[in-house]
Amino acid sequence: MQPHIVRNFLLGCCCGLTVPAFVIADPALQSLDDIQRTAHAFLTAQHRDRKELPKIRLQSLDRRLRLPKCQTALEAFLPSGARTAGNTSVGVRCPDAKPWSIYLSANVRIYDQVLIARRFLRRGTILSAADVQFERRELSTLPGGYETDPQQLIGRQLQHALMIGKVISPRSVKVTPAVRRGETVTLIAGQSGIEITSSGIALSDASIGERLRVRNESSQRVIEGKVTANRRVEIGR
Numbered sequence: 001m002q003p004h005i006v007r008n009f010l011l012g013c014c015c016g017l018t019v020p021a022f023v024i025a026d027p028a029l030q031s032l033d034d035i036q037r038t039a040h041a042f043l044t045a046q047h048r049d050r051k052e053l054p055k056i057r058l059q060s061l062d063r064r065l066r067l068p069k070c071q072t073a074l075e076a077f078l079p080s081g082a083r084t085a086g087n088t089s090v091g092v093r094c095p096d097a098k099p100w101s102i103y104l105s106a107n108v109r110i111y112d113q114v115l116i117a118r119r120f121l122r123r124g125t126i127l128s129a130a131d132v133q134f135e136r137r138e139l140s141t142l143p144g145g146y147e148t149d150p151q152q153l154i155g156r157q158l159q160h161a162l163m164i165g166k167v168i169s170p171r172s173v174k175v176t177p178a179v180r181r182g183e184t185v186t187l188i189a190g191q192s193g194i195e196i197t198s199s200g201i202a203l204s205d206a207s208i209g210e211r212l213r214v215r216n217e218s219s220q221r222v223i224e225g226k227v228t229a230n231r232r233v234e235i236g237r
Contacts, residue, residue, distance in 0.1 A: 029066055031069075032061045035104075038075075038076050039090045040058060041076070054110045057107045058104055059105040076090055079091050079103060084108060089105055108140070112146075115133070116134075116135045116165055117168060118132055119164050120164050124158060125158045127153050137167065142169075144169040147169070147170060153173060158172060159172055176207070178206065179205065179212060180202065186233065188233065189234075189235040189236060201214065207227065211227075212224065212225060
């Protein structure tokens with residue numbers, strides 16, 4: 001047999017013998033793939049109520065890592081201060097007689113249809129359905145918050161101007177006052193089943209359900225009550 005043929009034959013045999021050492025997992029060691037599957041399933045479950053599943057990218061574990069095989073089911077958890085979206089971390093632990101824990105870096109991207117400005121909106125605009133529209137956005141890029149329900153925005157007043165396409169956050173709107181400072185209101189006082197009405201002047205803006213200080217037009221006394229519909233203020237309730 002020619003020398004180069006012998007050499008190639010021996011190399012082929014050696015390679016053939018070494019492959020199983022990398023392919024066959026050690027039954028005494030924990031599968032790294034199981035650790036990653038556990039972490040992935042845990043992060044996915046945090047968003048199970050969403051219409052669109054999150055996109056999760058997990059850190060690859062060092063294949064040289066050698067952890068004893070867990071004799072019970074692996075448990076995933078969020079470390080203190082970790083979030084369920086954006087750049088975060090997730091822990092996986094073995095709770096058996098010889099416990100261990102490991103932490104993986106993760107990037108979790110969550111998408112949803114959020115409300116944005118359909119056109120340029122000036123400060124003070126009372127929002128209507130024509131002012132807003134839905135657009136798919138990644139939620140972790142919206143630290144100021146967002147809204148997905150138009151009813152939480154329609155009828156509310158913008159506290160600052162918004163450019164077209166800008167996400168409308170809950171902090172950018174306020175409830176439109178039911179009563180404005182200086183307006184005349186009806187004071188309602190009830191006693192022994194009898195309702196007494198008088199008029200007064202609102203001393204500040206207030207929404208329905210809020211407390212409001214009012215100056216009684218007859219007595220000039222300042223009293224406080226709760227604002228109800230139609231510029232009515234109930235005293236003593």
